Amino acid sequence: MKRIHLHLMSDSTGETLEMIAKAALAQFENVDVVRHFWPMVRSRQHLDRIVPEMTSNPGLVLYTLVNADTRQRLEEHCRHLALPAVPVLDQVTEALEVALGQEAHGRPGRQHLMDDAYFRRVEAIQFTIAHDDGIGHEEWEEADILLAGVSRSSKTPTSIYLANRGYKVANIPLVVESPPPPALYQLKHPMVVGLTSSPDRLVQIRRNRLLTLNQQARTAYVDGERVKAEVAFARRLFAENGWPVIDVTRRSIEETAAAIIKLLGEHEREQPGRFEGVKPI
Known part of the structure; x- marks a missing residue:
C-alpha cells in the first residue's frame, strides 16, 4: 500500500480544501494518506512555524492562500524542500475572471462571510x-x-x-x-x-x-x-x-x-x- 503525506494549507477554515482533497482521493485505491491540516495560515511567521513539520513529513502540498506574500513564501519553502505544491483554486478563479470580466477579490475566507x-x-x-x-x-x-x-x-x-x-x-x-x-x-x-x-x-x-x-x-x-x-x-x-x-x-x-x-x-x-x-x- 502506497503511503503519502498530504499537507492541506488554507488561510481560512480549510473546509473547501478538505472537500476538494476528499473528492480527488476517492478516485484512488490502496493508498494510505496521512493528512496534515493547516488552517488559518495568514502570515509568514505562521507559515514558518509549519515548515519543520513539512520537512519531517515530506509530501504533496495543496493550498488555498490568497495573500501574495504568504503564497510566495510557501512556494519558496516548497522549492527548497523539493515538495510539489498545488494552488487548487487558481485555474477555476482565473477562468471565472475571464468569464466575468473582473478581478477576483483576494480576501481570505471570503466564502465564509456571515452573509x-x-x-x-x-x-x-x-x-x-x-x-x-x-x-x-x-x-x-x-x-x-x-x-x-x-x-x-x-x-x-x-x-x-x-x-x-x-x-x-x-x-x-x-x-x-x-x-x-x-x-x-x-x-x-x-x-x-x-x-x-x-x-x-x-x-x-x-x-x-x-x-x-x-x-x-x-x-x-x-x-x-x-x-x-x-x-x-x-x-x-x-x-x-x-x-x-x-x-x-x-x-x-x-x-x-x-x-x-x-x-x-x-x-x-x-x-x-x-x-x-x-x-x-
Whole structure:
C-alpha cells in the first residue's frame, strides 16, 4: 500500500480544501494518506512555524492562500524542500475572471462571510433538526423538501446534508401500522421525495443498528419478509402520489443529496417560482 503525506494549507477554515482533497482521493485505491491540516495560515511567521513539520513529513502540498506574500513564501519553502505544491483554486478563479470580466477579490475566507446565505443555512439546519423523524408536521409546508421512507433508509443524514446546503428539510418514517398524517398529502410547497433501499441492505443496516444499541437482533424489525412488506408499502405510497423515488441502496449520502437537488431544479423549471429563493450554498 502506497503511503503519502498530504499537507492541506488554507488561510481560512480549510473546509473547501478538505472537500476538494476528499473528492480527488476517492478516485484512488490502496493508498494510505496521512493528512496534515493547516488552517488559518495568514502570515509568514505562521507559515514558518509549519515548515519543520513539512520537512519531517515530506509530501504533496495543496493550498488555498490568497495573500501574495504568504503564497510566495510557501512556494519558496516548497522549492527548497523539493515538495510539489498545488494552488487548487487558481485555474477555476482565473477562468471565472475571464468569464466575468473582473478581478477576483483576494480576501481570505471570503466564502465564509456571515452573509444572507450563512444565515439561511443556519435557519435551514435548525428547521431540519426540529422536523426530523415525523416531528412537527403542522409546519411541513415551510419545508423545501420532505423525505419519506422506511426506517434506516438514510432520511436523517440526507436531511442534515441538504440543510447544510441551505435547504429546509423535513422527513417522515413510513410504518405499515401507522399511516402518515393527512398533512403529508396536502403539501403544496415542499417537494416530497421517496427514499427506498433493497430489503437485504435494510436488514443488514438494521441488524448493525441493534447491535450498537446492545439490543436483540431477532425481532420483526429485521425479519426479511417483514422488511420486504415495508418496502412494498412505501413504494405503493410513492407511486399512488406521484412522488419521485431514489434508491439509496448503492448511493452515498452525497450522491443521494445531489440527485434530490437535481430533482428540485427540474421541478423549478416545470413550476417557475415554486422554489423561489431556494438556492444551494
